[in-house]
Amino acid sequence: MKELVILSGKGGTGKTSLTAEFAALSKNRVLCDADVDAADLHLLMSPDIRQETDFLGGGIASINHDKCSECGLCIELCRFEAIKDNFEVDEIACEGCGVCVDLCPENAIDFPIQTCGKWYISDTKFGSMVHARLGIAEENSGKLVALIRQEARKLAEKQGADLIITDGPPGVGCPVIASIGGATALVIVSEPTVSGIHDMNRAIKLAAHFKTPVMVCVNKSDLNIKQAQAIEKLVKKQNITFLGNIPFDPVFTKAMVQGKTIFEYDKKSNTHQVVKNIWTNIINSPEMN
């Protein structure tokens, strides 16, 4: 079983649009949307939800005012300033550490487990997909990412699929770290901008930190051909596979408005051909084999 994870560092470089194309171009795969706090892949996949499950995160402190003697120990212990002077808990500030719960001399603090989101198994036009919705302002995004990747793996095993294609989150923090452990290889979608390069470099360093093989492609390459060439050079110098350039093409937005991939919207377009070549490069890469 192989898993390809699509990352970028910087947001908005085209991770989800490309993941959708790869989904359309591949066979016998399971899809996984690991960008749990702004999941968009479903908007192109027309999912038919088959299974919906609550995601339980940690607890949050809740003070029982009948028992509370207002001794103030919880306020003193809480490092997250989550207990206000009137002994109400600021649920947004509460980290869920439970220190106040365990040390309250009156046993006046409950710790109800929170439903932090939902995760789904869906049928889509391009195979099964595991995806999720983290509740607004919730923590535990890394935990939810780890959970849905594990579920995607189980589902792939059950279906005899040989590939999982995972749409990753932006950044290099908690949900990204949770997206890359155990992955066969990562594809970083960069763009030829100063920020695209800066953020790609951080994502490459993260991949190296966790010893995960990485490949790079450049989206919107003709917005700045010089920078695109600089990325190619930079990447090759580090012995990283360069997969190719994708031109800036409004066809992605036009297809997106119709909830489609460009594979469905305009198969004859040059951009579709380019993406197809990149996909061929990925599946034939040493990183994936």
Place this chain on the structure above:
Amino acid sequence: MIISIASGKGGTGKTTIATNLAISLESDIQILDCDVEEPNVHLFIKPKIDKTETAYTPIPEIDEEKCTFCKKCAEICRFKAIAVISKTVLTFPELCHSCGGCMAVCPEDAITETNRELGVVEEGRSGKIKFVHGLLRIGEAMSPPLIKKVKNYIKPDIINIIDAPPGTSCPVIAAMNNTDFVLMVTEPTPFGLHDLILGVEAVKLLNIPCGLVINRSDIGNKDVYDYAEKEELPILLEIPFDRKIAEAYSRGKMIVDEMPEWKEKFIGLYNNIENLVKKGKN
């Protein structure tokens, strides 16, 4: 005045708006880049850095001489950052949330605190603009504590512009919390709208006034406009897609430097925000 610039979806133009707004205003201004996983503000305003400070978060250190292996520390830790296996205590520093529970509960005073590096906070200046950003250490998972450290530099008596990270979970909340206004930058596409709705829900939870910037306003469809009308969200600025803007951005150039006619629009944007904040306070 503290304005946070957020988006839900990544790549809609948060940094473009934050930097062009900052450079357009004549007032005393500070820009704080709270997208500590991938900070980009410095690439555009090119500040001279005067001070670099390493930021840490406390983690436990066990004195095994004093420890009686009672397991109380492992029992209180909700993050599985301490395990006691017979006569050994194992700590997993990268899982620790620095709550101090283990230290508070240890009956033998066998736990003290040492540090885990979160990253660095850099402070500097670009012309009249004060600049602060956080840079998360590669491999560090937790960005909210570093975001809070960047926010410690807020100067309440001047204009503070916070560039927030994308998404809707804890890092964004840490960046937006306790600010006077949230400017949501979106684009009129299905992805833009979907993530905008989530972003606006997060802003509502924090009860902060909010307005929109619609970037690449002539691509996609009109659904974002319908949503803004329905939610009574003021549209404070629209920027049409312009290859010249995209190319300038790719080279690290500002819109207002390449096309000075935009400066007035950014000043107008700030005036609109100031009026909305005043109106909210009355």
